[in-house]
Amino acid sequence: MKICYSAEVAAARADGHPLVALESTIITHGMPWPHNFETATEVEETVRDNGAIPATIAVLDGALHVGLEGGELEALAQAQDVAKLSRADLAFAMATGRTGATTVAATMIAAHAAGISVFATGGIGGVHRDAAESFDISADLNELSRTPVAVVAAGAKAILDLPKTLEVLETHGVPVIAYGTDAFPAFWMRDSGLSAPLRADSADEIARAIRVRLDMGLSGGHLIANPIPPEAEIPGPDIVPVIEAALVEARKQNVSAKDVTPFLLDRIFHQTGGRSLEANIALVLNNARLGAELAVALTRL
Numbered sequence: 001m002k003i004c005y006s007a008e009v010a011a012a013r014a015d016g017h018p019l020v021a022l023e024s025t026i027i028t029h030g031m032p033w034p035h036n037f038e039t040a041t042e043v044e045e046t047v048r049d050n051g052a053i054p055a056t057i058a059v060l061d062g063a064l065h066v067g068l069e070g071g072e073l074e075a076l077a078q079a080q081d082v083a084k085l086s087r088a089d090l091a092f093a094m095a096t097g098r099t100g101a102t103t104v105a106a107t108m109i110a111a112h113a114a115g116i117s118v119f120a121t122g123g124i125g126g127v128h129r130d131a132a133e134s135f136d137i138s139a140d141l142n143e144l145s146r147t148p149v150a151v152v153a154a155g156a157k158a159i160l161d162l163p164k165t166l167e168v169l170e171t172h173g174v175p176v177i178a179y180g181t182d183a184f185p186a187f188w189m190r191d192s193g194l195s196a197p198l199r200a201d202s203a204d205e206i207a208r209a210i211r212v213r214l215d216m217g218l219s220g221g222h223l224i225a226n227p228i229p230p231e232a233e234i235p236g237p238d239i240v241p242v243i244e245a246a247l248v249e250a251r252k253q254n255v256s257a258k259d260v261t262p263f264l265l266d267r268i269f270h271q272t273g274g275r276s277l278e279a280n281i282a283l284v285l286n287n288a289r290l291g292a293e294l295a296v297a298l299t300r301l
Contacts, residue, residue, distance in 0.1 A: 003114055004060075006067030012053040013115065018295035020047045021066075021111035021119040021149070024058035024101035026284065027073075028082040029262045030122065031277060037077035039281050043288045047120070050292035057110045059085060062097035066114045076101070084258050086139045104151065105143035108221065117210070117298060118150050120291030122284045123157040123187040124223065126165030128260065129247060136260070137168065143221075145172035150210055150222040150298075152291040154283040155185035155192065159243055159264045162192050169223065170197065175213070177206055178225045179290060185227035188234040188279045196225060203290065207297035226290050232282030234275060242271045 005013065012019050022043060027036045044054035055067045058076055068076065076082070076099075083100035085093055087109060093100040102110060104124050111119050125138025144151065156165045166184065169176055178184060178196030186192035200206045210222055227233075246267035255263045268276045 001064065001113060003110070004063050004065045005114070006055075006065070006069050008053055009055045009067030009114075016299070018052040018292070018299040019055050019116045019118070020052045020288070020291045020295050021107055021114075021116045022047075022054055022056040022288075023104060023107040023119070023121050024056060024076060025084055025103050026122055027056075027077050028079065028101040029084055030265060031280070033078055035277060035281070037074055039284065040073055040077065042281075043120075043284055046285050046288040047292045050289050050296070052118075052292035052295040054288075055111070055114065055116055057102050057107050059083075059090070059093050059098065059100040059102070061099055062094050064094060064110055066110060066116070087143060088139065104140040104153075105138075108143045108147045108149045108151065111149050112147050117148065118152065118291050118295040120152045120284075120287040122280060122287070123153050123155060124151060125261065126156040126160040126162070127168055129159075129161050130251075131161060131164065134256065136257070141165070141168050141172065141174070144169065144174045144223055145220045148214065148219070148221050150206070150224055150294060152224040152226055152287045152294065154187050154228050154287060155225045156187070157261065158186040158188055158192070158239065159247065159261070159268075162186055162194055166194060166197070172220070173218070174220055174223055175209065176223045176225060177209065179206070179227070181227055183227070185225050187283065188228060188239050188276060189236055190227040190230065190233050203293035203297040206294055207301055210298065211301050224290065224294065226283075226287050228279060228283040229286050232279050234272070234279050239268075239272070239276070242268050245271065
């Protein structure tokens with residue numbers, strides 16, 4: 001598989017410098033212009049400021065890019081009708097010359113192919129609230145069970161069925177390590193009300209756990225659940241009613257499959273007067289910081 005590396009990423013690979021993968025769906029489907037471009041640029045700079053090199057991943061005209069040059073990043077942020085790529089359609093988009101943004105699952109696949117072991121994002125997908133009828137379970141969970149990449153996220157998105165999401169992760173043997181907390185975070189909320197399966201209080205501790213798991217030959221990655229900074233949190237009493245109303249509206253409009261999450265995030269953005277976007281930006285930057293620290297710690301090992 002041919003991979004197009006940005007000059008910065010190619011130099012980092014050659015020098016053995018720590019790298020952090022970044023997804024592109026958050027740019028194309030998670031935020032409006034120009035917030036998406038500004039945030040993507042700031043996230044990359046945050047990774048650099050903390051000792052690692054950012055590698056934003058996307059498919060551009062059929063070519064898999066690991067690391068985007070400035071013009072490519074800006075063009076992607078303004079592009080229309082960009083495909084949302086996961087494991088099922090990543091190869092097809094490449095074969096047919098399409099442009100697509102990578103989800104958590106597709107970003108993990110590309111990062112592993114490029115030799116990158118840490119990936120920072122917003123929140124992972126998981127089991128949707130009506131999964132018993134819809135069977136809507138994100139491919140992110142299966143990818144975490146098979147691809148050896150550590151995903152730093154603010155837990156799972158709060159729009160999901162979080163107890164079932166944690167149960168699926170446990171069933172697939174995915175270590176879920178909460179950073180500095182005993183609670184499992186839920187994207188905009190620091191505490192979902194669920195206990196985190198595991199806890200670590202430093203990037204070095206997480207790095208050692210990852211190293212031992214690799215040495216044991218156990219397959220799959222890690223979910224590092226990093227809670228949103230306290231000052232940026234939207235408390236449960238404020239955000240939960242908004243989420244519930246958005247879910248009702250999605251059912252009324254028969255929104256399904258890959259359209260569900262973008263629809264819900266857009267509804268929540270408008271119902272919170274933009275507060276959810278501000279929180280989203282804060283948690284992504286926070287995850288980029290921890291992702292860079294973890295990449296540096298793994299490189300030391």
